Amino acid sequence: MTVMYRFVTPHRYGKWYPDLLTAQRQASAIGAGFFETRTGVFYQYPGTQLETRALEEEDTAARELAA
Numbered sequence: 001m002t003v004m005y006r007f008v009t010p011h012r013y014g015k016w017y018p019d020l021l022t023a024q025r026q027a028s029a030i031g032a033g034f035f036e037t038r039t040g041v042f043y044q045y046p047g048t049q050l051e052t053r054a055l056e057e058e059d060t061a062a063r064e065l066a067a
Contacts (some may be wrong), residue, residue, distance in 0.1 A: 001054050001055065002018065002054070002055045002060055003053070004011065004016040004017065004018060004052065004054075004055060005017050005019065005020050005022075005023040005026075005050065005051070005052055006023055006050075006051050007023060007027040007030065007033065007044070007048055007049070007050055007051070008030035008032070008048065008049050008050075008051055009030060009031055009032050009045070009047060009048050010047050012021075012031065012032070013030070014027060014029075014030050014032060014059040015042060015048050016053070022028055023050075024042035025057075026050070027042070027044075031045065032045060032048040033045050035046055038063060
């Protein structure tokens with residue numbers, strides 16, 4: 001099973017990413033938080049939520065074939 005992550009604000013949705021670190025780094029693009037590159041700390045803005053979803057291995061393989 002693979003876990004996917006994304007950040008959601010009250011007005012915008014981020015893309016799904018395969019790891020939390022990538023999701024945090026990309027969250028600033030939608031205004032979901034601030035990723036401090038020097039320390040590697042992510043500051044989530046108020047109203048932002050982290051969503052996760054679990055993918056079965058079969059779903060992951062099918063998604064990779066479609067790409």
